Amino acid sequence: MRFLNRSPSILTSVTTNLLAITYQPKTHLHSHLTPQKANTALKGFIKSNSPTNALLLFRSLWRKGSSSINSFSLLIVLKACTTRNSSAIHGKQIHAIIIKLGLIPIIFIRTILINFYSVMGNLGDAHQMFDEISERNIVSWTALISAYVNHGKPSKALKLFRCMQMEDVEPDQVTVTVALSACADLGALDMGEWIHAYVCRKQGFETDLCMNNALINMYAKCGDIESARRLFDKMGKRDVTTWTSMIVGHALHGQAQEGLRLFAEMEDMNKNMRKSKENCDHKSGLILPNDITFVGVLMACTHAGLVEEGWRHLKSMSKNYGLKPRISHFGCMVDLLCRAGLLNEAYTFIADMPIRPNTVVWRTLLSACSLHGNIELGEDVQQKLLELEPSHVGDDVIMSNTYAASGMWDKKLMVRDQIKQRRAPGCSSIEVGSEVHEFVATDKGSPLRRQIYEVLESLIKTMKAFGYAPELSSLTEN
Structure with missing residues (x-):
């Protein structure tokens, strides 16, 4: 991003390159639109998940002159640049146009530029856009805090949250929800409790469903499952995220039966509503489990050693709910079989998976082979891992320890001598x-x-x- 401010010739080149987007003839129909009508058309493309068409329309408008667009046009087209499959170059070209038109001081444009650079994985430029804002509002603060949370830097996100308060900017529900996610990622219970107390003091905050879900998730991941359950039981309105957070929370804390009972309650509630044949409002409508819900259910089965129930839930995903199991579900099932000592069954299950198993799945079985002293199967699994990730030193360490536990010192030394690098230490x-x-x-x-x-x-x-x-x-x- 910094190069845009240094060289006018580069700036001109970048704005010109916007015209290189593949041309589609139908976009010329919109070339004489007024800014208001153009913005309506651009919004339509965004709502219909057609960001490429939005960019093509904007290109056509830009070729006709800046009188066809305004600051709202740029906000909309920047949003098109933050979609999953968008290219970073398009957003940078829009950024160059913003500078050329002198619209960079507008705080809302700067804020969406923070979002754009964050989506593109460039936290440095996102933070620079934030630093250049003279009068920051809650939206710009939230954009930057969210950027750090989304990129796995919750500690930095909470530092920014504290800095925001020191500048007398009061957080809203969105900011609080993002900060609670950072607390959950870090296990920062004290900070999470402070935020909860703040929520209780602010009138109207407790009615926000997303924020209440974030509170449940925070308490569950920070080790206070009792507070999470109290919040869940008090909530008058729940959605699938509410139920899922609580089920996963019980599973993470080894409270398998509580998690499974909660899932059974969720299923019974839906069955009763289907039988009633009444028009359901938002408080009484069906709340169907999603794929993350089933991750929690299978985790609960794993902790309780319920192999048959795990099989039943895995099959019910597609049979009863039309959900396609993902690698995380297959991984939970492998973990369940391994904890039950069914290593050969786990190997067969992995070999028959409809999707290619990843290193996590194979590594789960390798650890189980080490625990149960199954050297022959462990060696087979290690070969599979070597094909997928030959440089991972941890697999060699596991096999070395397996040989040592069985008194096979020659093989242990042979494996140890093959280790070329040390593992990166874990962080506490x-x-x-x-x-x-x-x-x-x-x-x-x-x-x-x-x-x-x-x-x-x-x-x-x-x-x-x-x-x-x-x-x-x-x-x-x-």
């Missing part, structure tokens, strides 16, 4: 004072590392004083 996090701190093993980057290690040494001494001794017999290479 802890919430202190509503701020989340991340760290890894042997981390020396924290400014508080001396105090941290002093506390750890004190804890170890205290544990030893009470007779604690580490169990080393089961220790394996990692």
Whole structure:
């Protein structure tokens, strides 16, 4: 994005290149539209999921002169550039036109440019667009916070959320919902509880269904399943996201029977409504499970070891609800079979899957082979993984540990010698004072590392004083 502000010649070139979009003759019918009518036509293409036609119409209008478009035209066509299959170059060309027309100071245009660069995966340019806004409103703040959440950077998103409040910008329901998603991703319960208290203080916030769903999801993922269930039970209006969040929450916490009972309640409610043959309003209409609901159901079956019930639910997806199982559902079923010790059945199931199994599915079986000491099947599974991801060192580590557990030291050494690189260490996090701190093993980057290690040494001494001794017999290479 920065190159647009540096070179007028490049700017002219980029705007000219917009004309290179493949021409379709029918677009010339709209070339004499007024801006108001043109905007209506552009909106129509967006609503009908035809972003290419919107770009073609805009190109035709631009060729006739800037009098055929206005700032709203640019807002609409930028939205067309944020669709799934859109090309980044088109949005950059529109950005160049915005600069050429002197419309860049308009805050709504800057905000949608934040969205565009975020969708294109360019957080740096998205953040620069935000920094260049002189008077930021809640929409621009929410756009940037959402960008970081969508790109898996929830810690940065929460820092921005706190900065927004320090600048006396009050969050609305949308901002709160996004911030709660960041809390859920981080496990930041204290911050999530503070946001919940804020919601309770704000009149009208508690009636927002999306925000209540986000609260349930936050509490469930942050480990407070009781608060999540209390919220669920109090809600007068629920949708499929509400039910799914609670079912998945119970499954994640090992409360398999609670999750399955909730799903059965959901099915019974729908059956009763079908029998009533009454016109259903939004409070009493059918709430059918979606594919994510079934992920939660299969997870619950996994934790409870309910193999037969897992098979039944997997089959009911397509039979009763017309849902096509995805890789996540097949992965849950493999995990269920592996936890039940049915390793050969799991292998056969993977081989017969209608879609190509990924490394996660095979790796689930490899871990189960290591746990159950099934070396022959483990070696077969490792070969499958080598074909898919030959550079993944973790698979070699699992096999090395499997050989060691069976006393096959020669093979363990052979596998260990083949390992060319170390695994990237996993990251842990802890919430202190509503701020989340991340760290890894042997981390020396924290400014508080001396105090941290002093506390750890004190804890170890205290544990030893009470007779604690580490169990080393089961220790394996990692």
